[in-house]
Amino acid sequence: xxxxGAGTWEVPRSVLADTVLERVxxxxxxxxxxxxxxxxxxxxxxxxxxxxxxxxxxxALSRTVLQGTPRxxxxxxxxxxxxxxxxxxREYHYFxxxxxxxxxxxxxxxxxxxxxxxxxxxxxxxxxxALAAHVVGxxxxxxxxxxxxxxAWIVDDDLWVARTALLHQLRYKExxxxxxxxxxxxRQSGHPDFFIRKAIGWCLREYAKTDPEAVRAFLARERGRFxxxxxxxxxxxxxx
Numbered sequence: 001x002x003x004x005g006a007g008t009w010e011v012p013r014s015v016l017a018d019t020v021l022e023r024v025x026x027x028x029x030x031x032x033x034x035x036x037x038x039x040x041x042x043x044x045x046x047x048x049x050x051x052x053x054x055x056x057x058x059x060a061l062s063r064t065v066l067q068g069t070p071r072x073x074x075x076x077x078x079x080x081x082x083x084x085x086x087x088x089x090r091e092y093h094y095f096x097x098x099x100x101x102x103x104x105x106x107x108x109x110x111x112x113x114x115x116x117x118x119x120x121x122x123x124x125x126x127x128x129x130a131l132a133a134h135v136v137g138x139x140x141x142x143x144x145x146x147x148x149x150x151x152a153w154i155v156d157d158d159l160w161v162a163r164t165a166l167l168h169q170l171r172y173k174e175x176x177x178x179x180x181x182x183x184x185x186x187r188q189s190g191h192p193d194f195f196i197r198k199a200i201g202w203c204l205r206e207y208a209k210t211d212p213e214a215v216r217a218f219l220a221r222e223r224g225r226f227x228x229x230x231x232x233x234x235x236x237x238x239x240x
Contacts, residue, residue: 009117016072017079020099023065024084026200028053031061040090047124051179058091061100062098072099074107078114085121087176093122097130104138108196114137116153116161125158125195132167140168147180150223154184159193175209181207189225200226201233212238 011017037052044050053061072080077100084096096118100107115136119128140146155164166184169176185200187210208215215234223231 006194009114011082011086012075012079014072014076014079016069016073016076017083020065020080021083024062024092025087027061027065028058028089028095031057035210044124047114048093048122049088051089051091053091055094058094059098062095065095066099072103072106074111077103077107078111081118084228085118090122090126097127098136099132101130104135105133105142107139109139109143112136112146112149115139115237118160119160123158125163128160128163129167132164133170136164137168137171141172141175141203147177150180150184154187159191159196162188162191162228163195163199166196166203170203170206176207176210178207178211178214182222185230186222189222189227189230194229197227197229198233200230201236204230204234205236205238208234208238 015081031053033052035052036054037050040050040052041048064178080099081096084092084099087093100115104111115131119136136150141152142145150165150168153161156162156165166188169181181203185204188196190198191197204219216238219226219231219234226234
């Protein structure tokens with residue numbers, strides 16, 4: 001796995017990826033609905049073209065596509081993800097995200113640069129959030145040394161990278177590094193972008209399901225540093 005001189009990823013060879021891509025492109029193309037595609041593209045602010053396959057139908061197709069295929073290794077995961085990301089239609093990106101969510105446990109910490117590439121390419125919340133919580137979060141949970149990378153990501157100029165750092169602990173519950181979570185929120189508290197402000201509120205709200213008093217106490221001390229949107233989202237289920 002490496003970046004070429006042109007700044008694009010060299011996709012590793014994978015017989016499994018050959019099979020998966022052949023199947024998924026045939027299945028998804030046959031299910032395309034141009035009317036739904038136009039609606040989906042408008043809803044997602046034109047981030048990418050769509051095939052127009054509703055999520056339940058798409059996931060049913062995906063199960064058929066993957067039926068009988070072996071469990072992948074890290075090279076296979078990389079090849080499937082990068083090849084899906086090279087296709088323009090968004091449903092192929094969703095397929096890759098679902099595939100990685102299922103198999104992230106088979107990837108080492110060395111997969112993190114690939115995850116970052118996916119986060120920063122054709123970026124929008126619909127893929128970034130799942131990659132953050134389920135792929136990057138899974139990698140960091142398996143290798144705590146990757147928290148150093150998250151410390152770098154939270155101050156990255158790319159807002160989607162910073163959003164990923166904020167959200168990577170979203171499913172950690174009792175395993176949450178509370179000090180790091182709060183520090184990340186404070187580090188980005190003055191960010192002007194909606195997606196960062198929303199992410200701050202979301203990760204605090206999610207952690208409040210585990211420790212509501214910690215979140216209340218944190219906001220009691222630091223509320224003035226956050227945008228109203230972040231505070232509203234954080235307190236949505238626990239009150240002021």
